[in-house]
Amino acid sequence: MTASGPVRILVCDDHVVVRAGLLALLDSAPGIEVAGEAGTGEEALALAAKLAPDVVLMDLQLGEGIDGVETTRRLTRGPGPRPHVLVLTTYDTDADITRAIEAGATGYLLKAERPEELFAAIHAAAQGRTALSPPVASRVMAGLRNPRPSLTGRERDILAQLARGLGNREIARALFISEATVKTHLRRIYDKLGVDTRAGAVAVAKERRLLP
Incomplete structure (x- = not known):
């Protein structure tokens, strides 16, 4: 009151x-x-x-x-x-x-x-x-x-493509970037999420609701 x-x-x-x-x-x-x-x-x-x-x-x-x-x-x-x-x-x-x-x-x-x-x-x-x-x-x-890691927009784009099951070459084509750039972003994503595999990155992203 x-x-x-x-x-x-x-x-x-x-x-x-x-x-x-x-x-x-x-x-x-x-x-x-x-x-x-x-x-x-x-x-x-x-x-x-x-x-x-x-x-x-x-x-x-x-x-x-x-x-x-x-x-x-x-x-x-x-x-x-x-x-x-x-x-x-x-x-x-x-x-x-x-x-x-x-x-x-x-x-x-x-x-x-x-x-x-x-x-x-x-x-x-x-x-x-x-x-x-x-x-x-x-x-x-x-x-x-467990605060959400701060991912860049490009890293989120690549993470979304990973969740779709695309490989590096397919991701590069979809996002109009080189495979080398994809690999660089993947290393950064792995570091931020504390994982070392593609499957691990997708699993953590789903758990922490980082995917669109």
């Missing part, structure tokens, strides 16, 4: 049924007041500017228009009131989590969470405290313990 009263929340989800369920659930939550609802990112931005909620409960995939990540970025970095954004989604890939956090999300929850955990996360977000679902927290910690 904020100093002046209940936490005022704006719900943004493009699925009407899901949104209705969330509104009904939040209406029963102590210390939480639903200020409004939006079905698109554009609606969320307009309503946030008008209603000045404490927290925006944000889905990532919003159908047409701007997605939840871009909406989060504009809410947390734009002019005017800047609400805390709590992502509530079914997506838990490393890429989704990273994009949302980098965009300014205060927390990241999965829709499988129990109601009381959602309520607690909303109150935490209103105070600027991070709230993460356990699976999300595990992914974040794993990423910190």
